Amino acid sequence: MTKKEAKKLGWIPSKGNLWEVTDKRVIGGDYFGNFEKKLPEANYKECDVNYFGGRRGGERLIYDEDFNIFYTNDHYKTFTKEN
Secondary structure, three states, X not given: OOHHHHHHOOOOHHHOOHHHHHOOOOOEEEEEOXXXXXXXXXXXXXXXXXXXXXXXXXXXXXXXXXXXXXXXXXXXXXXXXXX
């Protein structure tokens, strides 16, 4: 579920109420800008990892249309290539 879709259902990020308004869904499919250029140039999307309700943590998968997948556990500071 994208951030936009979640917000339409009443998600307020600062409240950490994602599960309450989305029946325990997670955020994924939004554009990742790679503004710091830490990853190779591509069109990326992102999704949450290990989300268990409340405020979203820093774990994300970043992926591109060629199925390159990168993992970050520190909210985009460092990345590990997964495939």
